[in-house]
Amino acid sequence: MTTPLYDTPLPIRAEIGNTQAAAVRHWSAPGTWWTAVERVAIVEEVRRARDADELPPWTAPSSVPGLIGNHHPLPAVAVDVIWRVTNHVTTLTREWYEALVPAALSAGHYVELLSLVAQVNMVDRFADGLGLGRIEVGPAAPGEPARTTPDDAAVTTHWVPTAPSAAAGWRPTDQAGDTGLEPQPDVPNVLKALSLVPPERNIQMALIGSHYVPGGALSDDIGKDVWSLQRTQMELIGAITSAVNECFY
Amino acid sequence: MLKGAGNGDGGVEHGELLVRLCAAMVGRDQQVLAEVRDEVRSAMGAEVLVDAVGVSALFHLMNRVTNGTGTPLDPMLAQLGPPAAAQFGADRYRSSNDTSVERAEAPGENCLG
Numbered sequence: 001m002t003t004p005l006y007d008t009p010l011p012i013r014a015e016i017g018n019t020q021a022a023a024v025r026h027w028s029a030p031g032t033w034w035t036a037v038e039r040v041a042i043v044e045e046v047r048r049a050r051d052a053d054e055l056p057p058w059t060a061p062s063s064v065p066g067l068i069g070n071h072h073p074l075p076a077v078a079v080d081v082i083w084r085v086t087n088h089v090t091t092l093t094r095e096w097y098e099a100l101v102p103a104a105l106s107a108g109h110y111v112e113l114l115s116l117v118a119q120v121n122m123v124d125r126f127a128d129g130l131g132l133g134r135i136e137v138g139p140a141a142p143g144e145p146a147r148t149t150p151d152d153a154a155v156t157t158h159w160v161p162t163a164p165s166a167a168a169g170w171r172p173t174d175q176a177g178d179t180g181l182e183p184q185p186d187v188p189n190v191l192k193a194l195s196l197v198p199p200e201r202n203i204q205m206a207l208i209g210s211h212y213v214p215g216g217a218l219s220d221d222i223g224k225d226v227w228s229l230q231r232t233q234m235e236l237i238g239a240i241t242s243a244v245n246e247c248f249y
Numbered sequence: 250m251l252k253g254a255g256n257g258d259g260g261v262e263h264g265e266l267l268v269r270l271c272a273a274m275v276g277r278d279q280q281v282l283a284e285v286r287d288e289v290r291s292a293m294g295a296e297v298l299v300d301a302v303g304v305s306a307l308f309h310l311m312n313r314v315t316n317g318t319g320t321p322l323d324p325m326l327a328q329l330g331p332p333a334a335a336q337f338g339a340d341r342y343r344s345s346n347d348t349s350v351e352r353a354e355a356p357g358e359n360c361l362g
Contacts, residue, residue, distance in 0.1 A: 011296050016303055085313055092316040114317045122310035129274045129302035159319030193318040211307040228296035234304050236261045240271040241308035246342035249315040
């Protein structure tokens, strides 16, 4: 038996409910680089940042006396990243990234942190947008971070290291070696972005499939309706949201 | 809040209303959000409201991933990018400085973000 995520008569599709539930379970589980306790703290810090009085982007919350507790489970640099990505997504630059990685955070820690922050922003904006209570994050699950990196990950196209990906579901190319299949075409760069930390990319793909276009068919069905939306309405929503967030991609 | 948005529906059914919904989701004014939400539900139905909020929410995830990882434009987007970006001011975004064009050979992949 599953517990409904939201107490509402609104017709929230099962695909949305199921993938958001999976994401929330994932938040409180041990990650690839962050512990479960740290991941729960990341979720809580995203919510604190979103609901706080806004700071200018050049003010790190860790530099504001009294804003961050002395016994916070996260390092100050992680808290600063969370606030910046949550409240000032228009200001993320290569220079900013290179000041963080690898001096203050490993690339793996950064990618996992960014992914979690993005997921929590998404799920919470869904709840806020519909006037519903946000989903509570569960207690930290036992276990240790996996601390693994795809063998073929490297800095190639993005700031962050990425692993080669294929269109028919992600897999590193070296795992397709003896299948006898033709090499798969590469995937859009946005779908490679989190490939350094595969579990994060898997959640990203699941959320895309349930909230946007299922099955990864991103632009070859422009004339069709998707869920209850016309495809043009869907693309307008995506374009406007991206414009607000000043996302050039 | 929105930059370069025009007037009207832009050829999209209920386009103007959907733009206002996206803008309200970014803002912090709960009253405005509640009013737009009611308007969408009344004009387009509860299922559309849920799906529209879901798409916008998903793009809040995607935009953070792309802006935070330096995701380069795919070849297909690179072909469309410059004129479209100039048209609505995206060439002035900070992220445009850091969004390189990938010189990959394989064209035609689909993109979002």
